[in-house]
Amino acid sequence: MSQSLTREELQTVMAEADLLKSREEVEAALDRMAGEITAQLSDTMPVVYAIMNGGLVMAGQLLTRLNFPLEQGYLHATRYRGEFTGQTDLQWQAPPSIPMDGRTVLILDDIFDEGHTLAEVVKSCFAQGAKEVLTAVLVNKVHNRKNPDLAVDFVGCDVEDRYVFGYGMDYRSFWRNADGIYAVKGL
Ligand SMILES: O=P(O)(O)OC[C@H]1O[C@H](OP(=O)(O)OP(=O)(O)O)[C@H](O)[C@@H]1O
Numbered sequence: 001m002s003q004s005l006t007r008e009e010l011q012t013v014m015a016e017a018d019l020l021k022s023r024e025e026v027e028a029a030l031d032r033m034a035g036e037i038t039a040q041l042s043d044t045m046p047v048v049y050a051i052m053n054g055g056l057v058m059a060g061q062l063l064t065r066l067n068f069p070l071e072q073g074y075l076h077a078t079r080y081r082g083e084f085t086g087q088t089d090l091q092w093q094a095p096p097s098i099p100m101d102g103r104t105v106l107i108l109d110d111i112f113d114e115g116h117t118l119a120e121v122v123k124s125c126f127a128q129g130a131k132e133v134l135t136a137v138l139v140n141k142v143h144n145r146k147n148p149d150l151a152v153d154f155v156g157c158d159v160e161d162r163y164v165f166g167y168g169m170d171y172r173s174f175w176r177n178a179d180g181i182y183a184v185k186g187l
């Protein structure tokens with residue numbers, strides 16, 4: 001985070017934000033995604049990786065909806081680092097730890113924006129020997145700046161092209177805990 005924020009400023013951001021998806025809408029999206037993932041992966045004993053930090057909340061809420069044997073781990077890759085626009089380089093802060101050689105891998109993340117983060121993570125999983133790699137995101141941001149190398153397999157909901165926070169997504173490293181998906185006023 002490049003500058004410090006006061007509690008009052010952070011409360012104002014929340015008070016002025018637009019609610020794009022309520023908790024009820026997110027829960028319905030997670031239920032539907034869990035059904036789709038179960039139909040496709042329940043026989044595969046997959047390794048399911050959450051991308052930290054943003055994927056933490058989505059993964060926690062999705063995983064208990066999956067009622068089949070799987071292994072769960074995390075990796076930390078970041079390119080926004082608390083800012084509103086992403087850097088070109090993806091910084092790996094924690095590599096995956098569960099071996100994926102010959103396995104089906106499912107990657108969970110909060111948001112598919114330009115797609116560079118997921119594209120690089122998927123590439124890295126194949127380089128580590130994964131047999132197949134699938135991706136699931138809670139939010140797809142709709143615009144025409146997507147990385148052409150990536151198609152996400154499971155999507156919770158679409159949002160407009162604004163900076164969003166809540167359900168794991170940050171506003172300058174805060175408000176990942178917000179119980180809805182919000183868009184920042186003016187962004
Ligand atoms: O599709 P993209 O344009 O690549 O953006 C999506 C990525 O950006 C966010 O991560 P960030 O780099 O902010 O790290 P964080 O999860 O630690 O907040 C988010 O969690 C996704 O991983």
Ligand SMILES: Nc1nc2[nH]cnc2c(=O)[nH]1
Pocket residue numbers: 080111113114162163164165169170171
């Ligand atoms: N918090 C947050 N992180 C992102 N990473 C890529 N796009 C976004 C966004 O809209 N919000």
